[in-house]
Amino acid sequence: MRLATLRVRGETRAARLDGDEYVLLANPDVGALLATGPQWRQDAAQQAGERLPVIDAVYAPVVPHPNKIICLGLNYATHIAEMGRDTPQYPTLFAKYDASLIGAYDSITMPTVSDKVDWEAELAFVVGRPARHVPKAEALGYVAGYTVANDVTIRDYQRRTREFLSGKTFEATTPVGPVLVTADEFGDAEPDLEIRCEVDGEVMQRSRTSDLLFGIADIVSYISDIITLLPGDLVLTGTPGGVGDGRDPKVYLKHGQTLRTVIEGLGETSNVCLPEKTV
Template sequence: MRIASLQSQHGPFLGVRRGDGYVDANAALPDLPRDLGAVLRAGLLERLTDVEGPLVRDVTYRPLVSDPGKILCLGVNYIDHAKEASLQKPDYPVVFGRFTTSFVGHEVPLVRPRLSTHFDYEAELLVVIGRRGRAIPRERALEHVAGYALLNDGTIRDYQKRTSQWTVGKNFDRTGAMGPDLVTPDELPPGARGLRIRGRLNGETMQEANTTDMVFDVVSAIALLSEAMTLDPGDVIAMGTPGGVGFVREPPVFLKPGDVFEVEVDGVGTLRNSIIDEA
């Protein structure tokens, strides 16, 4: 099953993908919340499995989870990215947070801020939590996954490097993207392992790896993060980016207005965003 957070002329709704369009799940189920996080917290995801109705195609994508309690991101979680950034392979996950105002949806422009031209791309796999848990054992970790999606962890590199904490550089408004669809685990290998991940800039492949190259895989991330904090339905975990980011290249490659960046993971889909300057 594939579910998107959408907007039409009639307002926000959840769409269940059918071919080249979406069934409006809220029209079929009027009591259903219109945000994916709320659906997950209420334990209603399975109600969307058999919804039917006319296909809707004229839509705008919202960020997949518009109201997550936690947006947890793993840094330097691919060995090649750690090497290119001259960082040690971590013995424990490097974790930082992002906030909802930093995200847009699929096919919605990312905004290069007027304060910086050092706007970098990061192609990532996203894990969406569907079941509450704390101190989750590894053998039960995947039971807590509602599904997978894609993320561009867009980063303002000069602000990221101003301090040892990455928060500001990772949280400029509308610099990241999340979507397009939640893909439920039954459509993918366990833990989304063995999938190619690619980041393309204007059609040119800049990043390419396999999800087996992660330092901490989905199982490890859930188990380790839940040692410290309760993971709630609707929380999201960004699994880090492979090598090939812009700031390590010679010369550096940064996103500029008119560019299009795509994140692609086999079986999950493609997240695509153009770039504009802040007004």
């Protein structure tokens, strides 16, 4: 099943993909659907509502307001090498705020305070039920599904301190979507999918999600020992090698460029980089 959060008549609605149409659900967004309880799959599959052609869909972030957005750094060997870092013994975690999220085809806001805006194509997953102290062997059962994300990063702000957050949560910079593909489409196993990032059609990153240093089950289990994961929580799993900051010379996004992130079987985000509006 494929679920989306769509903008419809000035509000958002969760929707289920049915052929070349979306069926609008009663829930205001996918996060709200997941929060209804363990029956969310049946509810999403059985609800009948207004239909909207896919061609007319306007996508919000697949979960617009997660309780938590948790991200992993340094989770592909190729990215660890290009950044000159040691292989971590434990997952490297940082956070974002929901104001950083944008829809799959929204524009990326290029900040006025920096010209070092970089791309990071990432597989993301959404939590489907509360998870606390979950053994790795059971962890995939807590994943609602998977989606496409790009952890667009303001590199100079990221490096102002040892903590990543300031470079990772700039407003309106992180595309997520267009859909949540439910975990059962992958046999409730960890997906092995090609992940690719393009800038104006030029391939900058290409890898497979099976190359993650810490896989999905590792991540769920580890985070759940720290804090209770809740339905709708969004987790970005890290980026492969090929970021602009790891190149010689370094390359960053420019105004007017299009950043495209594609994950096999999940879809794509495509976002034009536009300057921040100032008052």
